Amino acid sequence: MxxxxxxxxxxxxxxxxxxxxxxxxxxxxxxxxxxxxxxxxxxxxxxxxxxxxxxxxxxxxxxxxxxxxxxxxxxxxxxxxxxxxxxxxxxxxxxxxxxxxxxxxxxxxxxxxxxxxxxxxxxxxxxxxxxxxxxxxxxxxxxxxxxxxxxxxxxxxxxxxxxxxxxxxxxxxxxxxxxxxxxxxxxxxxxxxxxxxxxxxxxxPVTILHRYTTFEITVHAGIQYESAKRGSDIDVDIFVSFKLKTLIPQRRMMDIDTFIRDISDILTNSACRLISLCHNMTYFVLPIESDIRCSIINVEVIRDEVRDVTLEYVERELMDTSRVLEEELRREMELDVIQVRYWRSNTMGEEKSRNTYAEINMIRCIEQNSDIVLDEVREKVKRDELPILTEQVG
The missing domain is CATH 1.10.287 (Helix Hairpins)
Incomplete structure (x- = not known):
């Protein structure tokens, strides 16, 4: 075009x-x-x-x-x-x-x-x-x-x-x-x-601008296990809503939708592992044969800010750019849990009921282990941002 x-x-x-x-x-x-x-x-x-x-x-x-x-x-x-x-x-x-x-x-x-x-x-x-x-x-x-x-x-x-x-x-x-x-x-x-x-x-003129965006993200985890031996099935819907503050790599700075698509698989897989881990730790251990499917059902921008970080990188040009970027991401990127909704039925296809006891324990566990998600997102952002930063810093 x-x-x-x-x-x-x-x-x-x-x-x-x-x-x-x-x-x-x-x-x-x-x-x-x-x-x-x-x-x-x-x-x-x-x-x-x-x-x-x-x-x-x-x-x-x-x-x-x-x-x-x-x-x-x-x-x-x-x-x-x-x-x-x-x-x-x-x-x-x-x-x-x-x-x-x-x-x-x-x-x-x-x-x-x-x-x-x-x-x-x-x-x-x-x-x-x-x-x-x-x-x-x-x-x-x-x-x-x-x-x-x-x-x-x-x-x-x-x-x-x-x-x-x-x-x-x-x-x-x-x-x-x-x-x-x-x-x-x-x-x-x-x-x-x-x-x-x-x-x-x-x-x-070339300046180093970093855009930090805070998203409200909702992940749905569907867990199913049909058991004739146990006498009851496992049919669970878990909805986890959290705020994720992340750097938008410069090549995606004007295209948040593409950035979300870039990290959607990482977010989905890491959040799924975290939800499964916290379910096993705080409620009951899921059978190995359980069918666990996760998906992102809502992403909403709730805060946006752009910072000029040129001086931060120029003044520390003797340091490894990768290390400066890693420190920035560790300092700035955050994940805060907003709510967890836990719905379960003991029979496949039947209407589910809410379990607030499981919700309270899972919120605490997810907050304590949020680095499972954050570390993977940081690594993805770093891979995308580092080549451009290296070229800008020279």
Whole structure:
């Protein structure tokens, strides 16, 4: 993409008109355009963050509705199996009832005709038939009571249709907002490209600027373990919200969204290890076979500051730049836990209940072991920032 031509269109000038402008007037116009573009970028970024918050909220709602849909489908399958079983047992019960009636009639015939041997044999067969009928009746009563323990089949089907409709609507809204985000990010990329071209044009002197941004991040950990031996499953949702203050590497200084994508895997994996560790240390040890899946469900910028650190690096030029950067990152980067929400069910797909005891202990553990996350983010930031710093310091 030719950002120079886009810049000229924004200025309302042709190439010839731009080139004949006096240097001071050209720089003045470019600075004015930079200011306007920076304001536009801020407003677009605010709109992007608003839409991202809405998408995050809708994804949480989608997750809850999807869990209800899965639960309703499982209940329908279970009810269908119970109905089939009921029909099979009912057919057996009808046959057993017929045998009892037949043997009763044979006993009466034998009594009337004085067939002592046959009467004795028929009575034995009648007794066995009645015992079998009793066993089948008990099974029939058991299955019938289990069916009655659930809401009516038609009611579950109606709820399922409603939830599936809500789920489809939420997914359509998420898709529409994702398309809006894509268009806004494309506009941001054009603005940043033009800003980069303007910076080259007016030859901004090299200074070392460090941007520190504080994010509010929410990580979701889903832990599942289906156990027939234990008698209860493990179906846990843990939501951990924390504030992360981090340096934005200079190459991503104007592109926070890309920086978040760069560190998302590191954040997700290290946070997942930390959550798993604290769960084992403070609540109960998870089975090795547990399925643990983590994802970042919300990222929000809550504070932003840019510092001129040129003197800090120039005055210490005799020191290793890597060491100066490492000291800065150790001093400035922070992680503070805001809240932990712990939800658990002992049966897969059933509604979960909150456990505040686990939340309190996990908050304390995560705060004490936050370096598990911080160290990996620091290392990633250092790898990205050090080559540029080394070149700037010379």
């Amino acid at each position: 030719d950002y120079h031509k886009i810049k000229l269109r924004m200025l309302g000038l042709s190439e010839e008109e731009f080139q004949i402008l006096p240097r001071f007037e050209r720089v003045e116009r470019l600075n004015r355009l930079m200011s306007e573009l920076a304001e536009t970028e801020v407003s677009i970024n605010d709109e992007i963050r608003r839409i991202e918050r809405e998408i995050s909220e809708k994804r949480v709602a989608e997750s809850r509705i999807r869990a209800r849909v899965i639960s309703a489908r499982a209940r329908l399958r279970h009810l269908r199996r119970l109905r089939i079983r009921y029909e099979v047992i009912y057919a057996e019960w009808r046959r057993a009832l017929g045998r009892v009636g037949a043997y009763s009639r044979l006993v009466n015939i034998a009594i009337r005709r004085g067939w002592r041997d046959r009467e004795r044999r028929y009575r034995e067969l009648l007794m066995r038939a009645r015992e079998e009928l009793q066993r089948i009746s008990e099974r029939l009563i058991d299955v019938s009571s289990r069916i009655r323990a659930h809401p009516p089949y038609e009611e579950i089907e109606r709820r399922l249709r409603v939830w599936e409709g809500v789920l489809s609507r939420i997914r359509r809204e998420i898709e529409r907002e994702m398309n809006e985000l894509e268009m806004m990010r494309a506009r941001i990329n054009i603005i940043r490209g033009v800003l980069g071209d303007i910076q080259k044009e007016i030859e901004i």
